[in-house]
Amino acid sequence: MTYTSDFLKTLDERGFIAQCTDDKALDAALGTASDGVVTGYIGYDCTAPSLHVGNLISILMLRRLQQAGHRPIVVIGGGTTKVGDPSGKDESRQLLTQEKIDENKKTIRATFERFLTFGDGPTDAIMVDNDDWLSKLNYIEFLRDYGRHFSVNRMMSFDSVKLRLEREQPLSFLEFNYMILQAYDFLELNRRYNCTLQMGGSDQWGNIVNGIDLTRRTDQKSAYGLTTNLLTTASGAKMGKTAQGAVWLNDDLLSVYDYWQFWRNTEDADIGRFLKLFTELPLDEIARLEALEGADLNEAKKILATQATAMCHGLEAAQKAEATALETFEGGGTSTDLPSVDIDAGLLDEGLGLLQGFVLAGLASSNGEARRLVQGGGAKVNDAAQKDIGASLTKDDLIDGAIKLSAGKKRHVLLRPST
RNA sequence: GGGGGGAUGCCCGAGUGGCUAAAGGGGACGGGCUGUAAACCCGUUGGCUAUGCCUACGUUGGUUCGAAUCCAACUCCCCCCA
Numbered sequence: 147m148t149y150t151s152d153f154l155k156t157l158d159e160r161g162f163i164a165q166c167t168d169d170k171a172l173d174a175a176l177g178t179a180s181d182g183v184v185t186g187y188i189g190y191d192c193t194a195p196s197l198h199v200g201n202l203i204s205i206l207m208l209r210r211l212q213q214a215g216h217r218p219i220v221v222i223g224g225g226t227t228k229v230g231d232p233s234g235k236d237e238s239r240q241l242l243t244q245e246k247i248d249e250n251k252k253t254i255r256a257t258f259e260r261f262l263t264f265g266d267g268p269t270d271a272i273m274v275d276n277d278d279w280l281s282k283l284n285y286i287e288f289l290r291d292y293g294r295h296f297s298v299n300r301m302m303s304f305d306s307v308k309l310r311l312e313r314e315q316p317l318s319f320l321e322f323n324y325m326i327l328q329a330y331d332f333l334e335l336n337r338r339y340n341c342t343l344q345m346g347g348s349d350q351w352g353n354i355v356n357g358i359d360l361t362r363r364t365d366q367k368s369a370y371g372l373t374t375n376l377l378t379t380a381s382g383a384k385m386g387k388t389a390q391g392a393v394w395l396n397d398d399l400l401s402v403y404d405y406w407q408f409w410r411n412t413e414d415a416d417i418g419r420f421l422k423l424f425t426e427l428p429l430d431e432i433a434r435l436e437a438l439e440g441a442d443l444n445e446a447k448k449i450l451a452t453q454a455t456a457m458c459h460g461l462e463a464a465q466k467a468e469a470t471a472l473e474t475f476e477g478g479g480t481s482t483d484l485p486s487v488d489i490d491a492g493l494l495d496e497g498l499g500l501l502q503g504f505v506l507a508g509l510a511s512s513n514g515e516a517r518r519l520v521q522g523g524g525a526k527v528n529d530a531a532q533k534d535i536g537a538s539l540t541k542d543d544l545i546d547g548a549i550k551l552s553a554g555k556k557r558h559v560l561l562r563p564s565t
Numbered sequence: 566g567g568g569g570g571g572a573u574g575c576c577c578g579a580g581u582g583g584c585u586a587a588a589g590g591g592g593a594c595g596g597g598c599u600g601u602a603a604a605c606c607c608g609u610u611g612g613c614u615a616u617g618c619c620u621a622c623g624u625u626g627g628u629u630c631g632a633a634u635c636c637a638a639c640u641c642c643c644c645c646c647a
Contacts, residue, residue: 441600524595
């Protein structure tokens, strides 16, 4: 359909939207809300110390919502994390301890401040923790007031539950309750902040719909749900997972340089889609970049990388990453800004084993892996291929105070002796 | 409570006494081709103080010259019945 609200029009043009519970009504509401502001939320469980690229689309939806003159709410799932969302998982998640959850909460919060403007104004973003209300619920009271609105028959029909059962994977009663708690979140946010929109990945559809139903049944209020497609690369791989693990948004878990590289290594077939989703370049500019062919597409990839990195880590850091990459890949030089690992200077005096060096640099997880890397011809020291697994690194290998180790053509780390 | 089935390396999965660090596949990593792409081809894929040693087939104990494989107990999971 053709949308009239800025928000939905933009999301639609840029390929965000997977499903909407009632797009006509939502479109209208976005244009006619009493004070012109619609409040929408997305919840994030704190199962890891940082969000990753897989969460990015949803964060950007909140950002777009704010840009369109509405109010985003970030819900930190301090309460729901204690239960564990069964959606899209074959097995129960390991339950996290309270301390771990609290720690994760802290490090996740900071990420949002780079994408959203927080404050007290009508369209300023706010952040709340669902632990604030979920932990206070009284079991019997809760069951009587809200549990009666959920039919088990229907709950069983939701993918998060159904798939688990069909695969004969266990689903605990604890997890079974997740959708009820998330539904209650929506109701609570509706009451507290007049929040009428919940967004999320398409795997959240069931949970979102439940919240809308609950709000209607208990308070006779209407609310909307909007989901995005779960992002996969053109080859079908899940976004955000690489060999090293998730592509984290926090720079202490993944360096800005590596984040930039992640986007630089986008497959050709994904460029247009990613530019629309992950940058804020105008569509005609994107159309131009997308139309490039062959090796010229590399230009588009660099623009994608720098734009996407700038949004997450700031323009300056992004440009620095780009310069570093340029020097490393196209200039044939060694940039001093490559990710580096500090080592004890004394190690070089005695001669540090080559294999050990790669392990310290994080380029191999064991001596055996480092050995295989050398034997396979993928290990380089200062750009010179190494064949001898018994070789040592010494002070003589230092160039500008560092030794450049490379595993393959793309992974580079500088070893810096600390004094 | 009763009966049946199951637990193998990152994942899936073969293996029912030695030839098993464990087939095959996926994934991942490295090499080649290229454009830091995809596809394709080749190689690698437990650890170590390394012609050897150690750890590993749910846990513990046993049989045996020898166990992932046989026996016992236990733990956890699934299914069916009540």
